[in-house]
Amino acid sequence: MTRILLLGLVVFYSFISSGITSNLATVPPIVNIGVLFFFNSTIGKVVKVAVDAAVEDVTSDPSILCGTKLKLTMQDTNSQQISGHA
Helix, strand or coil: CHHHHHHHHHHHHHHHHCCHHHHCCCCCCEEEEEEEECCCCHHHHHHHHHHHHHHHHHHCCHHHHCCCEEEEEEEECCCCCCCCCC
C-alpha cells in the first residue's frame, strides 16, 4: 500500500517538475488520498509511520505541490477483509 502511495506521489511530482501542469487550466487546490489498513498489526503500525513520513516529506516543501494541499485520510479496517465488489 505504501509503495502505491509513494508511486502516486512520485508520478504527481514528476508531472509538476516536468512542467506538464503549466499546460493545465488549473491545478487542484486539494488532492485527497485514502489509505485502508489494519492499524493494530505490526505491518499496519509501520505503514502508518511510513505514510505519515511520506506525506510530511512532500508537504514540507511548498515548491513540490505548487500550492496544492495534500489531504490524507486513514481508515482502520479492524482486521476485516475489504471486498472490491460494488
